[in-house]
Amino acid sequence: MPSEGWLLDITDSRPGTGVVLWFKGREGGRVETRRVPWRPPFLVEGPRALLDRVERTFSEDPAVERIERVVERPSIFDRRRRTVLAVRARTNFARRRLAAAIDALGEYRALTLYDVDLSAPQLYHLAHGLYPFAPVVWDGAGVRATEPAETIHYVPIPLRWVPLSVGFEGVRKGRIVPDGARVGSIRVGAVTVEGATEAKTLRALVEELAAQDPDLLLTDGGDALDLPRLYDRAGALGLGEEAFFLGREPGSFRPTRPASSYESYGRIYHRDAAFPLPGRFHIDSSDSFLYGDASLEGMIDAARLSRLSLQTVARQSPGTCFTAMEMAQALSDGFHVPWKKNRPEGFKSLERLVAADRGGVIFLPPVGVFDRIDEFDFASLFPHLMVRHNLSTETLDCACCPDSPEVAPELGYRSCTRRVGLIPTTLAPLIARRTAYKRRLKEPGTAPEERERLTRRVKMLKWILVTSFGYQGYRNARFGRIECHEAINAYARDLIVRLGLRCESAGYRIVHGIVDSIWLAPDDPSSPPDPEAFAERVGQEFDLPLAYEGRYRWIVFLPAVTHGLGVPNRYYGLYDPGEFKLRGIRSRRHDTPTLLERAEKLVLDRFAEAADAAGVRSTVPAAVEGLDRIVERLRAGDWPVEELVITHRLSQAPEAYEVFTDSLAALRQLEALGVRRAAGEKVRYVVRDRRARSFRERVTVAERLEEGDRYDPVAYADLLARGADTLLAPLGFPYPVLSARWGTDGEVERPRRRSPERTEQRTLDLAVPELAG
Template sequence: PYLIKRIIYRNKEYIDDFYRDTWYIPPWYRVHRDIWVLTPVDLETYYKMIKIFSGYHSIRLWNLFPSIKIHLLLDYNLSPFTLVDINNLEMLEDPLSIYYEYPSIRRIYIQLLDWYGDVYYPFKYPPKSFKVKFYKGPENFIEYYNSLGELIESINNFRPHVIEAGYTEVFKYLSKSIDLRNYIKIDYSRSVLKPSEFPGFIELSRLSRVGLDEVSRYSIGKILTTIESIEALKLKYLIPDVRVDIENFKDVDRLTKIDRGGYVYTPSPGLYWNVAQCDFTSLYPSIIARYNIGNESVNYIGCKRYIIAPESGHRICLDRRSIVSRAMELLVNRRILLKDLSRDRGDPILDARQRALKWILVASFGYLGYRNARFGKIEAYEAVTSYARDILLKAINIAEARGFRVVHALVDSIFVTREDASLSDYLLLCKEISEKTGFRMEIDFHYKWLYIPVNRSLKYVGSINRYFGVSYDNRLKVKGIELIRKDAPDIVKDFQMEVIDKLADAKDYSEFKFLTGESIKILDKYKSLIRNFRVDPTKLIVTKSIRKIRYGGVISKVIKALGTSKVNLVRYIMSVYGPIPVERWSERNVYDPEYYIKLIYASLESLPYSLFYKTSDFIKIFR
């Protein structure tokens, strides 16, 4: 205290106010300590005082996260995108309200284009045209411009609040001709949200008190930690700069037993009829909220009331709500309500808001075990997975007891079938599982037929993350196959889509077998198109993301041909002489038909031909 007083006295011109207060200290937040609370005179002084105090090893600084702007909003009980009485600086609505009015925001989404699509390296390969989507309230429209001058003029005339793009280079390119400091910029390459889900940013901004320009750049983990920090500040819990707890020692046997992740059932490959995919709604966050899991509640030795997590044996204290469980309860309940409202009203804004919360909740469990998470703990992570495995096994046992066959089960969902089952039977099953486990389960998709391909590594079992199927009203659901992969060229996607469209009409096994035979004509058609050079080059583009520092083969050749540094993504067409970046492709180049024939052939593994044909049959077809 003497040292702090001396520093304060020496720098009193920088400090508006200081006083002593009592706060709880991590990691358990059961012990409170007296701390000094300082209020600098301005923002510049705030950072200057941090630098001064950081020079003393005997002094520890707390609550530097979240940012000073968020602390200021909390002090005045304000939040972005809430109605405010400007005269009194008072909010006229609760930032946690579900039923708020969506603000009227003018937005534009800009794309730099060439014949091959988006231009990712505009300084090296300037765009030929510009595509702009204008958003004004519920209305939107698209305009094309042939010059940068026309684009700038349209921006000045429309006067948007927000300028959006799919990647950073768009803003760098525009900044040479227009001052972008007056606009909020959203780069969707840094976000899990899509342009159609923009209202999700408003939702996250209100909950986290983070401005729109920052919340769009924040990682999901940082947004989650900010929401958790707000809960901690309400309880006068000191927020550390870094994680303060240490993982307990475990021998190999115990580590193998408890560090197992979610439950995964290895399916048998094949075709299944009348299958319901039943999903738990936000299972992992719901477990955290229900069982009070958090860094300060798991394995606290001074606990009076506790429960023991199944299998892992971790003791979870119930004496006091954990910070993480409080935040999860808020987010889970909010998402469920928004999801139900969006389903009932068909409102895209409500749907975008619940999807934004879904991403936060999806990340919450993994972030609990992240080594740098301020409110994380590996034992808490293990407790969640042990409960999740136990709950999914209970769901499987309930389904089997009711005469259903479990086709597949994955982390928080089960795929069940019964020959005579109707949609009502599946709904009743979900209701029973919800009641007996205490966690909400719903039908995510009712398949007329579901196909699970063979695992590429272990040929005698089914693929865990690759499957597709069609509903009774001919809606398609696809997971993991080339049709939805970003690195597959459109020629392969078009082929798979045409085959699946053909099979979608099948009403039973014999009809499915007949249509599979008929679809071989589609294979012949694509083989003919490719070999006769009748495929548009845009259908042949292969896209690869560059995530590793070292790379070789095709990728290194493409990067060298691009002639630019800091490459995050490459697109190429395979010519008869090797890969050529799309930026350097011209009409005189000729693509390699056998390369694309091989890609089509490889994609057959994901389709149901192996049910009725041998590999040797297709080798003959491709000759």
């Protein structure tokens, strides 16, 4: 009789000649596995003579199982089928190495390879109509999903998850764990595992996991600390991979990906090594951007659609999910996925380049407080534009539609009218899905737990849709093309300009606008236009959904510190029902100490009572007096130090720092404790004495902070003045006024001196000789 349940995951089998399917039964939730042979080929396309050479050279290669000639339509640009080579490696782990060798034979130019870097599990899903968390029936003959991956409203899989955290002997929680520290006790859900010896503790952990049999282990820092340290200790105690494992079967002690630092949108980030598990998910909440935002519910939805394992989704960016969705779409349309993007940007004249290489329209808002402002935005504007105008790598300036009426404004790029491109085909169902979830959220009868689930899925989809645009301009994006990116921006600019004219005729004027959002003030405040009706009408006219976000009782647009003009994305305001919208202010940042969050809350609580701009202005003095009292307490020296911890993400490698800053002092203190931090990692510290020359005196790192530790009251009063400036600068209390009021001006001039503990910093002495000595 066939069994019913869910497909939990598909993983590589250890010898690499097949995959392991993990099923979870509907009744009782028992987990079963099935091992199937699966060695998917990759394709090689190129001139016939070269393909002959590849075949001759590699057919006897020990890494090759078989090379066949097949007739395929590999590229999404292909209109006709052609003969290509299908190369099957002896093991799946050898695929990439083999592909690289073949690519080298074509001198990295002459051959195009397909389907190389899709994993064997991913390809298994796609070839068998399966997907992660699919409801399935299985028996000896095979596995079948009982509904398609795209099903919008589905019964979620009941996952059993437990938190896991490791305690080390003699190390308090949150403190630095020295190399070789022994494992003391381990918490698995509600159970604490502790044996008579360390080895017994580790064995007991394996037994406890087998007893509880969770589907998912949730750690806080497991990729950076808990798992690698557990494996290290197991190794040191002679417990091998077969004896000590955290998955549902033995796995490797080594990470599947090493730790690295990388740059994204001008910021440096750090990614920990990855320690996924076979048959059981390991998610490290501290190293997962998506876990924080989309939570399990959103990630499960993304795993279904992308055919990526939940453990991959958790550790990757939404862009990776979107790319995997494009790949899945391409394969299901009968095409294949190019390994390397072989499409450089086309040549452009300078004039064309300047015209094309521009983003959306971003206004500079007027600085100050305003009332009765209506905010509107186009939901998922860019994805909508891609779908509406068929903007895709292979449909832009196609050969088949020289007279296409679909032409990008200003740029003249034409879209194909004969076939729908890969990007729109991938995006349209995602947009529909997000709309359906949002609609269900608005229905009055939706239960709270479903509401939570839907909210998370909406967030996940939002991120995927956002990256779908950015990836068009990313040089390595598999199906990206810079001209698509340019066309999308051109359509968006055109839209805002037309919208501006439309606003004027409706009795509005534009106060501010960022790409897909606009803030409008009524010409006549005593009889403003009906915003809902306006949104409805404009949405219909432009054939794009325009949403009315709400009316602000008041909104403050903030100035730039450098030139005093408005900054597009820094503002805060109160919507009419009494809900704040905050952008670019301190509380929105992750590095803000609790002190500043409290100060901001104090100010905003006061402002929440204001009904309009005049109300805000009249409340300012009371708000500043509230801050005065915080400063008094700070100066008295009894503010709880844990509320003063500043977090700083390192923008460069520790040795690259030249100026003696708080962060450098923290780095050196950590170094003295035996801890190194890489670029993109964070340091957390309390400023102890900003004028101190010694790194030991200047800060105290969070890892050795004790209750009642000393802090620098003037430095924090100054930080408060800078934080309050963000909110109050346009209301008559800029930083100079506040720092004079609180006596911090001139007090915290940072001594630009080298730390006496280190003499390497000669550059500093040379750069500012007048300060040396």
